[in-house]
Amino acid sequence: MTGSLTVTETDEERDATQLILQDIQSGVYAPGTWLKQIDLEIRYGRGRNEIRRALDRLALKRVVEHVPNRGYHVYLSDGKQWDDIAEIRIMLETGIAGKVIARATSMDVSVLRELADRFQGLLHSGTVLELYEANLAFHRAYVDLAGNAELHSVIAELRQRTSSAPVSQWHTRSRIEVSAAEHHQMVNAIEQKDEPWLKTLIEQHIRQK
Amino acid sequence: MTGSLTVTETDEERDATQLILQDIQSGVYAPGTWLKQIDLEIRYGRGRNEIRRALDRLALKRVVEHVPNRGYHVYLSDGKQWDDIAEIRIMLETGIAGKVIARATSMDVSVLRELADRFQGLLHSGTVLELYEANLAFHRAYVDLAGNAELHSVIAELRQRTSSAPVSQWHTRSRIEVSAAEHHQMVNAIEQKDEPWLKTLIEQHIRQK
DNA sequence: GTTGACAAAATTGGTACCAATCCTATTTAC
DNA sequence: GTAAATAGGATTGGTACCAATTTTGTCAAC
CATH class of the missing domain: 1.10.10.10 (Winged helix-like DNA-binding domain superfamily/Winged helix DNA-binding domain)
Known part of the structure; x- marks a missing residue:
């Protein structure tokens, strides 16, 4: 073939x-x-x-x-691998929550909100790949706010490991809608400098997807 | 040449x-x-x-x-990169502290203690590379106790990034001695299931080196 | 004495070829 | 009719060769 x-x-x-x-x-x-x-x-x-x-x-x-x-x-990813990587991502993305909140300016917040909007906008019209990349862009922008240049590449690598079949990750539209809503909640949490809430949101967000 | x-x-x-x-x-x-x-x-x-x-x-x-x-x-590593990677390692290695304590059996503890001993033993007789690898073995054993297969490789990669010149990392003998002592303290913290203490130790240990 | 141009040597990086290995389909023995 | 053996085809992976680029060394001009 x-x-x-x-x-x-x-x-x-x-x-x-x-x-x-x-x-x-x-x-x-x-x-x-x-x-x-x-x-x-x-x-x-x-x-x-x-x-x-x-x-x-x-x-x-x-x-x-x-x-x-x-x-x-x-590669055929097994369930265990997905869980392991999710756990690592949670450790890292919640670990920087405090730093992100401390450093984020109002302009950073609007950039994040814009990215969250873009993801939501692609919900109906976009392809799977576009959605995937919009989601990536949002998380990347969030991570960048921590000001840790290395963390960026570490998380990118982690994402690549599981993303062998992103199609299978977001089965239903409702799940994607939940993701989009969570993005906006995360932005709000950052804006209001509510660190515990942000951490909870991130953990939920990464686990469910 | x-x-x-x-x-x-x-x-x-x-x-x-x-x-x-x-x-x-x-x-x-x-x-x-x-x-x-x-x-x-x-x-x-x-x-x-x-x-x-x-x-x-x-x-x-x-x-x-x-x-x-x-x-x-x-590669010529700059100071910023070292700090960034240290921060990531702290997030990950303290992040699994609770899980390690929960899962570690008395046998696991003695294995760790043995590795800590080996590092200490090489303090006088060993080469820089031997010390480096003994140190790696200790941290690897610790990370493995978390039962996260992916984390293993992530941390290994992180270590490789900074280890371009491990010689320059441990300048003085006194610093290596401190490291050896901290290894033993970490083992004790795990044995006594004292999570806050373990986290503090790990952060100190990674930062100072 | 210093600077600039030019030629020669060295190094990288791509392309093509070929041997080793593995899979598949047909044939043969039972 | 089924299973093993064998021949054929396809694929990988290593080796060798060659072109493109860069650096080094030399010579001339100012």
């Missing part, structure tokens, strides 16, 4: 790693699928070398799994 | 990534040093391909930095 559909011109210069990752996150490659080098080579119009490097990186990120002389296949 | 010294036979089968990482951590390659592919090829007796993959991985881990058409050089 050698796919022959080539991607759009705008992706021409982007890194193959991100393109493959995006396709995995969009559900193009289902968990367990074997990623044949030739197929990827054709699909993304890259050399064998770049494809191999991309696969190696994704294997390091635990997005795909490498079996010697067999190839790479999309 | 093409080095020609080959490593021992036992390292023959190990991954080049870890060998290079170890040499960086041991201080063989000082921060800022350019890692030429040919040199590494000879030193570790590997093909060009494996060396490139290893460098790419280390670049991803932020241990080295990649400059297109120039090569890879050992």
